Amino acid sequence: MTQTVLIVGATGMLGRRIAHHLVRSPQARVRLLVRDPHGKKEVLDPLAAKGAEVVAGDLSDAASLDRATRGVDVIVSAVQGGPEVIVEGQVRLAEIGKRNAVRRILPSDYALDLFKATPGEHTMFDMRAQADARIAETGLEQVNVLQGGFMELFMPGKGAIDLEAGTVSFFGDGHRPVEVTSVEDTARMVARAALDRALAAGKFAFAGDRVSFRQAGEIVARQSGRPIRPVSLGSEADLRALMAQADPHQQVMLAYLLYMTNGQTALTGLQNDRYGDLKLQGFADFVARQGERS
Numbered sequence: 268m269t270q271t272v273l274i275v276g277a278t279g280m281l282g283r284r285i286a287h288h289l290v291r292s293p294q295a296r297v298r299l300l301v302r303d304p305h306g307k308k309e310v311l312d313p314l315a316a317k318g319a320e321v322v323a324g325d326l327s328d329a330a331s332l333d334r335a336t337r338g339v340d341v342i343v344s345a346v347q348g349g350p351e352v353i354v355e356g357q358v359r360l361a362e363i364g365k366r367n368a369v370r371r372i373l374p375s376d377y378a379l380d381l382f383k384a385t386p387g388e389h390t391m392f393d394m395r396a397q398a399d400a401r402i403a404e405t406g407l408e409q410v411n412v413l414q415g416g417f418m419e420l421f422m423p424g425k426g427a428i429d430l431e432a433g434t435v436s437f438f439g440d441g442h443r444p445v446e447v448t449s450v451e452d453t454a455r456m457v458a459r460a461a462l463d464r465a466l467a468a469g470k471f472a473f474a475g476d477r478v479s480f481r482q483a484g485e486i487v488a489r490q491s492g493r494p495i496r497p498v499s500l501g502s503e504a505d506l507r508a509l510m511a512q513a514d515p516h517q518q519v520m521l522a523y524l525l526y527m528t529n530g531q532t533a534l535t536g537l538q539n540d541r542y543g544d545l546k547l548q549g550f551a552d553f554v555a556r557q558g559e560r561s
């Protein structure tokens with residue numbers, strides 16, 4: 268049986284990959300809600316060529332959400348933004364979707380277990396938890412996709428690993444494993460989950476790998492042939508002290524590090540094998556493939 272899936276955020280980094288996989292599924296009719304249907308042609312044209320219906324809309328515009336959610340079974344949100352998008356926009360989308368008999372929504376979570384965060388410590392997690400609590404009040408069923416950090420963010424130059432300096436930096440002892448998944452595998456899993464009527468509502472956690480900062484450094488060192496030395500930037504208490512003085516943007520970055528350092532939002536109950544034919548890539552393999560591409 269085919270289902271109609273509305274993707275919001277399909278022009279984004281993750282959303283475009285989710286859309287790419289959904290338009291290839293014979294079980295999906297795909298509709299994309301985009302702010303500018305004539306922009307980002309390099310993303311939208313190939314999706315439209317595969318049969319996706321592109322509709323104009325904005326999470327701030329209730330009438331556009333009403334039009335976009337008619338006849339929809341499942342909404343996949345991959346939006347990014349501030350509270351007006353993540354909280355008010357997604358709640359508006361869920362309320363209107365519920366009125367139009369949408370069955371389920373996958374909100375834009377895609378993180379470590381944000382529901383275990385201490386309120387007030389992590390703005391991005393707080394917004395999502397707040398949005399999801401309000402979406403639950405609408406009565407619309409939700410599946411919360413939790414895949415940990417994107418592997419891409421552990422590659423050299425993205426923060427922790429500096430190939431030039433030959434270092435991998437972290438707080439704490441660097442031994443705590445963190446759940447990581449590639450963007451591509453996340454998108455594949457989301458596309459499958461969106462169409463999976465038997466998937467239970469609530470958290471849907473999976474991870475391509477569990478790697479510590481030290482292990483990530485060792486893997487990149489082996490792959491690049493360059494030495495990478497572990498460097499601790501301080502204790503969890505030092506990290507918290509830095510957060511207290513940081514500007515809001517830095518605070519968000521440090522909050523991600525905090526939960527990777529103390530493991531508070533670690534994923535449990537992984538459902539990696541739910542789709543037998545979909546094997547998630549491990550970090551070493553991911554790094555090797557990135558090396559082949561560059």
Ligand SMILES: NC(=O)c1ccc[n+]([C@@H]2O[C@H](COP(=O)([O-])OP(=O)(O)OC[C@H]3O[C@@H](n4cnc5c(N)ncnc54)[C@H](OP(=O)(O)O)[C@@H]3O)[C@@H](O)[C@H]2O)c1
Pocket residue numbers: 275276277278279280281282300301302303307324325326327345346347348352356375376377378379415416417420
């Ligand atoms: N776990 C991790 O390591 C990790 C890393 C990165 C991202 N993420 C998560 O993945 C999700 C997607 O992030 P991303 O980096 O792919 O986002 P992104 O590239 O910034 O894309 C955001 C999308 O949201 C759309 N959008 C924003 N405001 C909108 C509005 N008012 N109405 C309709 N659409 C709107 C944008 O449309 P336009 O094209 O019109 O701007 C765009 O398609 C987020 O939840 C993010 O936190 C997780």
